[in-house]
Amino acid sequence: MSGTTAWRRHRAGQRLLAERGAAIVEFALVLPVLLVLLLGIVEYSLAFNAQATLSAAAREGARTMALANNVGQARxxxxxxxxxxxxxxxxxxxxxxxxxxxxxxxxxxVTIRHRQVFVSGFLGDTGIDLTGRAAMRCGG
Structure with a gap:
């Protein structure tokens, strides 16, 4: 009886090793997809932040021009x-x-143009052109 029990434990151990090997292979197949997805999320969020910054900066420039009537101060x-x-x-x-x-x-x-270069370099030296634009009535 003890020989049968030892044999069952041996077979169970082999199954665990086989499953562990399969899990490693599956992880190796899924990891590149997850990394590309993560990289895309990071690049998109950086571009989104840059666009929001440009819009806010254009709004500030338009407000300054509308109130101060000075192009230099607005810039x-x-x-x-x-x-x-x-x-x-x-x-x-x-x-x-x-x-x-x-x-x-x-x-x-006020219009601001900016080229947002991809940080990762994954897509080469390319980037996207972003524009922030705002308008305000003269005199506030």
Missing amino acids: TAAQNAAAELGVPASAITVSPSSCTGASATTAVT
């Missing part, structure tokens, strides 16, 4: 609001260049 305000992205002043467009003599319905528009 500086927008640039400071988007400091984490490193947006240069040349990427910020303010239109019209003056609110002086503007009617009550005239709006100032």
Whole structure:
């Protein structure tokens, strides 16, 4: 009887080793898919954050232009609001260049363009072009 019990334990141990080997193979097959999915989530969230930052910076630039009527101050305000992205002043467009003599319905528009490069490099040196745009009535 003890020989039969030992044989059953041996067979059970072999099944556990076989199942463990199958689990390792399954994990090796699923891991690349999970890593690509995780990488996609990270890249999307970084791009989404950059877009939200650009929109907020454009809104700040438009508010400054509508109240101060100064293109330089508007660009500086927008640039400071988007400091984490490193947006240069040349990427910020303010239109019209003056609110002086503007009617009550005239709006100032600030547009910021930025190229968001993928951090992972998984897709090469490519990136996506993002635009933040805001408009406010002159005079606040």
